[in-house]
Amino acid sequence: MYKLKSKATPLFFIGPAVLLLVIFSVVPILISIGISFTDMNLIGLANWAQIKFVGIENYIDLFTDKVFIKSIGNTLFYVIIGVPLAVISSFVIALLLNQINKWLSATFRIIYYMPSITNIVAIAVVWGFLYNQDYGLxxxxxxxxHIDGVAWLENPHIAKLSLILMAVWKSNGVSMLxxxxxxxxxPRSQYEAADIDGASRWQKLIYITIPAMSFxxxxxxxxxxxxxxQFFEEPFVMTEGGPLxxxxxMALFIYQEGFQFNEFGYGAAASVVLFAVIILATILQFKLRKSE
Known part of the structure; x- marks a missing residue:
């Protein structure tokens, strides 16, 4: 009986969290997958009898949809440029903050963390002024x-980079902490031993700091x-997906199809594709970590 109670105790504590996870994550995912095989729209939402099963038609349409294909390319661009910038910049900021006075470090930690908890609309307003082509900073x-002004958000070739810059600035706080x-x-003893051996700052960074920071x-x-x-807020607020x-x-495309055009089945299919991409990317990361 005692063994049974000892095994049941952890389940008692994690049970509510698991239940919430199932209700608010697993069930919606399964419902989205089901909806993605239908032509559900606003009419179908009002009258379920109007909903028709269309099989994989939504998925076929997705991969012949030029806007969706372009959204995939844009998302890959955001990931390829944004992720390294965000990780490296937050790492460098953390290194600098770790070297300065304790009280000064605490002040700068608050300053760098503030954008992470600031409302995206307020941030968009400020950065909108910074990017303004006529009177922006x-x-x-x-x-x-004596350099000509840049159309930061109006030029299709520059707008993505402008959003990435803002997003990196906004998201650095959490990673930095x-x-x-x-x-x-x-342990400080590792650095002290390196000092005795005559290691330079660069050598300590390469052979002590970076390996210790691997996880x-x-x-x-x-x-x-x-x-x-899942890049969404910045293009939604700043550019609405434009220009052109x-x-x-991908996340903004899902929102547009589901909540602006009320094509719930089509939007659900796009969300399933995005979900699959996230799962595959995460698995790949874990595989690479395991191989190392």
Whole structure:
């Protein structure tokens, strides 16, 4: 009886969390997969009898949809450029904060973390002024050096990079804290031994800091990758996917199809594709981690 109770105790504590996970994550995923094989729209939502099973027709249409294909390419661009920038910049900030005075470090931690908890609309308003082609700060700085102003959000070739810059600035706070915690957990004795051996700062970084930070780097990379695959808020608020769908992401495409055009079946199919991409990317990360 005692053994049975000891085994049941952990289940008692994790049970509510698992139940919430099933209700708010697993069940919606299964429902979305089911909806993706139908032509469900606003009419079908009002009258379920109007919903028809269409098989894989939505998926076939998706991969012949130029907007969806473009959103995939845009999302890959965001991931390829944004993830390394976000991980490396937050790591560098953590390294710098770990070197300065304790009280000064605490002040800068708050400053760098604030954008992560600031409302995206407020951030968009501020960055909208910075990017403004006529009187924005960035173009003013360029004008000081006699360089023509840039259409940061109006040029299809530059708009994605503009959103990436804003997103990296906004998201650095959380990753920076994780890296900083990992840095502060490295035993000082390792650095003292390296000092005795005459190691330079660069050698200590390469042979002590980076290897000791491997799990933190892995965790930050995986979570950052998942976040950038779901890139939504920045293009939704700043550009609405324009100009010419140049900033449209897979997540924004799903929103547009499901909630603007009310094509729930089509949008659900796109969400299943995105879900599959996230799962595959995460599995690949774990495989690479295991091989290392």
């Amino acid at each position: 960035f173009n003013y700085i360029l004008s000081v050096f 994780i890296f900083l915690a990992a840095l502060q957990s490295i 933190a780097t892995f965790f930050v990379t995986v979570t950052t990758l998942i976040g950038w695959l 769908d140049s900033t449209n992401s």
